[in-house]
Each structure stands twice: as structure tokens, then as C-alpha cells.
Amino acid sequence: MRSRREIEALLDELEHCVADDLEDQDLDFKQWDTKSRDKAVKKVVDMAICMANGGGGSVVFGVADRTSGREQAVLGVPPEVDINVLKRAVYDQTDPHITPVFEELHVPEGTGRVLIMQVHPGMPPHTDTKGGGTVRIGKDCQPLTGTLRRKIGVETGETDYTAESVSVTFQDAISNVALESLRQMAKEQDAPGDLLRMDDRKLLEALGVLRKGKLTRAAILLCGNEATLREVFPGFYWLFLAMRSDTHYDNREDRVSAIPSAIARLEELSRAYNPISTVERGMYHFEYRDYPEIALREALMNAFCHTDYRLHGPVMVKWYADKVEISNGGGFIAGIRPDNILHHPPAARNPCLVEALTRLRLVNRSNLGVARMFDAFLVEGKHPPLIRELGESITVTFLRSSLDAEFRHRIAQLDDPPLTTDQLLVVHALRRHPLADRDTIAWESQLSKRRVEEVLKALAKRHLASATGEGEGQLWRLAGAFQSAPLTAQDPETQRETLLELLQQGPCSISQLMELTGLNRSAAKRHLNELRQQGLARLEGKGPAARWHASEPELARD
Incomplete structure (x- = not known):
């Protein structure tokens, strides 16, 4: 749920976006129906049911969710609408009963007030008194179908x-x-x-x-x-395929066996396709596999733990030349999505099985397994795992990428505390984009912009990242232990690519580009002219007002 202060801050953002863009799993904006009191109250009841079934959340009434501009979007709720009447209506018209908390927020626009309904997680499934209901999934309220009712039963542990x-x-x-x-x-x-x-x-x-x-x-x-x-478990088995192409394989093995035996055999099969790289540092030799074994173990354990064993289908490992895919039947539950899985509270599809494995220390109930997968790749300078939900199945993909031995050494040399998973994701983003704004980092790391700002401040405090510029045009780069060789020491092609990346983030004067890259005026001008000849950059304005721009794709093709 969102606090009063958070919602006040979100209302200010309506100057730059519509409310629909701000909505999330635990937040919705609704315009108050001034024409029909009954319809307005029904909307309140429906939203309470939706949020309670979806794990709780906040609903702001009195805001048009598809209108831009705060003054136009914040219409308010009529002053005669009584909060106590709404609370009673929600309680009387829901089963099991829901008791929301209403807060009045005074605003200068519209009627002068909006209402915030805070709905705590209940004991779903909640419905209206006729048996109908919805559940919050992402930004939408979806009908509470038989499949979703079963899913809620799994999430609450009622149908383990x-x-x-x-x-x-x-x-x-x-x-x-x-x-x-x-x-x-x-x-x-x-x-x-x-x-x-x-x-x-x-x-x-x-x-x-x-x-x-x-x-x-x-x-x-x-x-x-x-x-x-x-x-x-009729129809359950595990399958290993060593793929030669998307449609042909060189090796196949499928069996029906208990989870420990299955994981042991799958790990044994994987080792033959997972070569070791040896790195010498002083008197020591360090060995690294293309795909970290700890990540493979966590992915396999997650697949067996979270499979929906009522569905007929395998836990499957497909080993390609450039990637590994590990999939299992059964989609995400409890509001978990690929983009929030690192931070979402843990939710077990099979609590009895997971509890047993937890007591044996084979899984972690604190949702650390996914973070360990990400860490194992990121500390070696490799691409993080990709997690997708395809229908009623989940696929974890590990992309083959080269070990960066120097980066791994630098990570090992850092003082405590070790970098968090979020910090490693931001460092990875800055390694891919040596000079990047917060939006680029957020997109690359799949973190929220607010979280990116927190992480960048933490990295800057440890002198591992530094900023250039101010406000929306502020750019970030790695620093300290992660600082790469200066751009002046890079080859000309890298210098041009870096200049183009900067232009793609916004117009720049040649002086700004020199400050950001360390290039002298002659080198910067030479590279910019080459980019212009290739149709990738253009110069607009003259004198102090002159700015270099990245060309639009259409212009580049011309």
C-alpha cells in the first residue's frame, strides 16, 4: 500500500504523465461518478474486492486516470460523500467481509478533496454477495475465474x-x-x-x-x-536436451525420479557441456565454468519446487550452443512477475515440499535463491539471467557470455559489505553504457527509477560511481575500482560509439562532449564529422547555441 505522502508526490507527477502510467499492482486511480451515487459506491466495493484478492493496495478516488495535467486530472470527490457510509457499504457487500481504511486528502483542484482507500490483504477469495469478484493482476482487475480461484487457493496454502x-x-x-x-x-x-x-x-x-x-x-x-x-504424478518427468539447433538435438535423456536424484543427474549431464576457464593470478589458479554451477543448482531447485504437479509436463533443460533454458509447468503466483521477482516477498506453490527442503537447507524460504542466480553471473561480468512467463510455464534463460577475469578480481577486492544484487545490476548497466542517464540505467537493469537513484547514491558513497551534470541531464559513469581505461586510450571506433551514445541521450554542445569524454576539441570534432557523414549525427545552430544531435532512424537511412 502507498502512504499519504507517496500519493501526494504522485499527484504532482500528473503534470508530466497520466495517472494510468503511475498505476501498479498495489495502486489504482479512479474518477468519481458524479451522475449515479449507486454506481459510484459499487465501484468502491468492486475495487476493494479486487485489491483484497490481489494482496492489498491503495485506490485514489477523484482522479481521471487518462487525463494529462494535474489541474485537469484531479476532479475530486463531492463533499457530501460520507466516508463512514462507504466503509459500511464495502463491509456489507463483501464476503468474507472487507473493512477498508479511508483517508481524505485535501487538494486545491476540483471539489477540494480526493479519497484514498487503503485495502489490507485479506483471506481471499473475496466476492460480492452474489458471488462475483475480481483480482488485481498487474494494473488490471481480472475476473475471478475458476482458474484464478484455484490459484488463490494455492497462494493461501488452502490447496497445497x-x-x-x-x-x-x-x-x-x-x-x-x-x-x-x-x-x-x-x-x-x-x-x-x-x-x-x-x-x-x-x-x-x-x-x-x-x-x-x-x-x-x-x-x-x-x-x-x-x-x-x-x-x-502421472505425466510428470524431467527431460535434458543438448540442442544442435532450434529443432534438432544431439543428446536426450528423460526419466522419472525423485527430486534429489533428478537434480544430481541433471547436474552430471550439464557438466559435459559446461566448460571450465582457468584464470591465473599470482600463485593461484581460479576455475570458472561458462554457467556458474550455483546458478544452475538454484534454477533447477526452483523449477522442481514451483512446478504445478497437477499439470502433465516435464521440468526441462535445453542446452544450446549460446544459452541454457530451464523451464517448468505452472505460472507465477501471488503477484510475482519477471520484473519484480527479485524484491517480491516469497510465495511457495507447494508449501509442504518447500518446507521440507528448507529444513534440509536445500532451498531458502527468504527468496534468496533468485538473487544468488543473478549474483553468480553478475560478479563474473556476465549477462544476468532472463526470466519469462509463457502461459502456464516459467522459463529461466542463461545466456553464454565471456568471463571478465579483471572485473571478477575487482569485485573480490572490494571492502565489505559486498555489493547487493541491485548494485550489481546497476554496475552491469553502466558497463554496457559507460555514460548513462537514470532512465537508461533503469531500463537496462529493470529497476524502478526511484530504486536506481538510491543505488547510484550508495555506489557514489563508496566512490564506485560518479555523476556529471545536474537534473534530468545528469549522466553517470563507473568510478574507483570499476573505472575503465580513459576514452582517450580507446580505439577510434569505441570513441565514436561513445559519442553517439551520448547524443542519443540528448543534444550536446562540443564543449559538453569534451568534458564528458576527455577528448580534445580536434578529436571530438573529427569523430562527430565522421558520424555526420554516416548519417548518424547532425549539427543544429551556430556559435554558442550549436548543438549536436543523434539523427533520427529515417534520416540515417536516407
């Missing part, structure tokens, strides 16, 4: 498929090999010794997957034999 008991005996269902693999994997992660020394039954009871003498589906996933897995 892996916690269900199965009608099989311990002796017939459990694989001793899978149990040993589970113990060995947990031992490698320093799981509690007293837990691992328990006999098989006591271990599964301690993990919460053997309840009142009955095995759960989670127990079968952890240490069931192949026959039982096929019976309990």
Missing part, C-alpha cells in the same frame, strides 16, 4: 497439492537410493546432523512429509521410487 496424503505403503513407495541421495545433498549444504542421523521414518516425520503414518505427495517427490512417482 503436495501436502495431500497418498494411499501407498512406506515399504512399497520409498526408494532407498533416493533417500541416500537426499541425505547426501543435505549434508553438502550443512543440514543439521541430528536430523540426518534419524532413521528413515523419523526423518520424514521431522520434515513434515510423513503425517500420522501416512505419506504425503511431497514425500514421494523427495524419495519415492519410479513406480510410485508414475502412479501419484
Whole structure:
């Protein structure tokens, strides 16, 4: 939910954008219906249901969401509208009941006030008294269909498929090999010794997957034999493909096996296609794989933990020459999206299974696994993972990129505390764009502009980044330990590319370009004229008012 102060600041931004651009998972703006009191109240009830089902949020009434300019957009709510009447209407017309908090915010525009409705997360699914409802997904309120009701049941833990008991005996269902693999994997992660020394039954009871003498589906996933897995989870298997092209493969292996055995075998298959680079530094030799093994382990563990086992389909690893794709059935839940997964509170699709793996220290309930994947690539100067949701499946893609041994050494030499994942993402963005404004950094790092500003300040405080200019035209570059060789030491092509990048971010005088790049006037002028001859840059104005611009694509083609 958004605070009163945050909403006041957002209203000021309406001078430069429409309210719809500011909306998010936990924020919506609605114009008050002055023609029909009943319709206006119904809209309040509907939005309360939508937000409660979506994890809570703030709704600002009295703002037209598609009108630009604060004075035109802020219309207000009539003074005769009673907050207590609205609160009672929401309570009476929802099931289970929702009790929102209303705040009055005085504004100089329109009727003089807007209303902020704060909706706390409830116990979804909430509906109106006729059984209808919606749920907040991104910036929209989607109908509460059967699929979404099932999804909400998963998110709230009411329908944990892996916690269900199965009608099989311990002796017939459990694989001793899978149990040993589970113990060995947990031992490698320093799981509690007293837990691992328990006999098989006591271990599964301690993990919460053997309840009142009955095995759960989670127990079968952890240490069931192949026959039982096929019976309990028909259609589930794992698949490894070493791809020669998009449509042909050189190696294929698919099996039905318990999670620990599956991960061990998939890691074994991966090593043959994941070469090692050796870096010498002094008397020491450091080994790095093309794809960090810790990232592969986290991606595989996430895939098995968050698969929707009611869907028939595999956990699949496709190994290409230039990338690795790891996918599983079951989309995101609880409002998690590719662009917020690093910061969203953790949400488990299969709580019973995840809790057992957490006790064995094989997964982390604090949502650190995704951050570890990103860190493993970023500290080696490689491209971060890509995460996509395609229908009812999630795919994690690792792109093959070269190790930057010097950058890795510089990271290792930094004083504590280590860089956060967000800081590494911003450093990665500045390595790709040596001089960049906040918008470019936000786009490249997939962080919000506000978060980018916080990270840049933190990096500047550690002398790892520095700014040039002020206001919207301010540009950032790496500094200190991350500072690359000066542009004057780079080859002419790199110098021209850097100048073009600067022009693409906004018009510049030749003096500004000299200050930003360190080039002398003669070199800067020579490169700019070459860019102009290539149709990539143009000069407008004369004398002190002269400014260089990046040419539009249409002009460049001409």
C-alpha cells in the first residue's frame, strides 16, 4: 500500500504523465461518478474486492486516470460523500467481509478533496454477495475465474497439492537410493546432523512429509521410487536436451525420479557441456565454468519446487550452443512477475515440499535463491539471467557470455559489505553504457527509477560511481575500482560509439562532449564529422547555441 505522502508526490507527477502510467499492482486511480451515487459506491466495493484478492493496495478516488495535467486530472470527490457510509457499504457487500481504511486528502483542484482507500490483504477469495469478484493482476482487475480461484487457493496454502496424503505403503513407495541421495545433498549444504542421523521414518516425520503414518505427495517427490512417482504424478518427468539447433538435438535423456536424484543427474549431464576457464593470478589458479554451477543448482531447485504437479509436463533443460533454458509447468503466483521477482516477498506453490527442503537447507524460504542466480553471473561480468512467463510455464534463460577475469578480481577486492544484487545490476548497466542517464540505467537493469537513484547514491558513497551534470541531464559513469581505461586510450571506433551514445541521450554542445569524454576539441570534432557523414549525427545552430544531435532512424537511412 502507498502512504499519504507517496500519493501526494504522485499527484504532482500528473503534470508530466497520466495517472494510468503511475498505476501498479498495489495502486489504482479512479474518477468519481458524479451522475449515479449507486454506481459510484459499487465501484468502491468492486475495487476493494479486487485489491483484497490481489494482496492489498491503495485506490485514489477523484482522479481521471487518462487525463494529462494535474489541474485537469484531479476532479475530486463531492463533499457530501460520507466516508463512514462507504466503509459500511464495502463491509456489507463483501464476503468474507472487507473493512477498508479511508483517508481524505485535501487538494486545491476540483471539489477540494480526493479519497484514498487503503485495502489490507485479506483471506481471499473475496466476492460480492452474489458471488462475483475480481483480482488485481498487474494494473488490471481480472475476473475471478475458476482458474484464478484455484490459484488463490494455492497462494493461501488452502490447496497445497503436495501436502495431500497418498494411499501407498512406506515399504512399497520409498526408494532407498533416493533417500541416500537426499541425505547426501543435505549434508553438502550443512543440514543439521541430528536430523540426518534419524532413521528413515523419523526423518520424514521431522520434515513434515510423513503425517500420522501416512505419506504425503511431497514425500514421494523427495524419495519415492519410479513406480510410485508414475502412479501419484502421472505425466510428470524431467527431460535434458543438448540442442544442435532450434529443432534438432544431439543428446536426450528423460526419466522419472525423485527430486534429489533428478537434480544430481541433471547436474552430471550439464557438466559435459559446461566448460571450465582457468584464470591465473599470482600463485593461484581460479576455475570458472561458462554457467556458474550455483546458478544452475538454484534454477533447477526452483523449477522442481514451483512446478504445478497437477499439470502433465516435464521440468526441462535445453542446452544450446549460446544459452541454457530451464523451464517448468505452472505460472507465477501471488503477484510475482519477471520484473519484480527479485524484491517480491516469497510465495511457495507447494508449501509442504518447500518446507521440507528448507529444513534440509536445500532451498531458502527468504527468496534468496533468485538473487544468488543473478549474483553468480553478475560478479563474473556476465549477462544476468532472463526470466519469462509463457502461459502456464516459467522459463529461466542463461545466456553464454565471456568471463571478465579483471572485473571478477575487482569485485573480490572490494571492502565489505559486498555489493547487493541491485548494485550489481546497476554496475552491469553502466558497463554496457559507460555514460548513462537514470532512465537508461533503469531500463537496462529493470529497476524502478526511484530504486536506481538510491543505488547510484550508495555506489557514489563508496566512490564506485560518479555523476556529471545536474537534473534530468545528469549522466553517470563507473568510478574507483570499476573505472575503465580513459576514452582517450580507446580505439577510434569505441570513441565514436561513445559519442553517439551520448547524443542519443540528448543534444550536446562540443564543449559538453569534451568534458564528458576527455577528448580534445580536434578529436571530438573529427569523430562527430565522421558520424555526420554516416548519417548518424547532425549539427543544429551556430556559435554558442550549436548543438549536436543523434539523427533520427529515417534520416540515417536516407
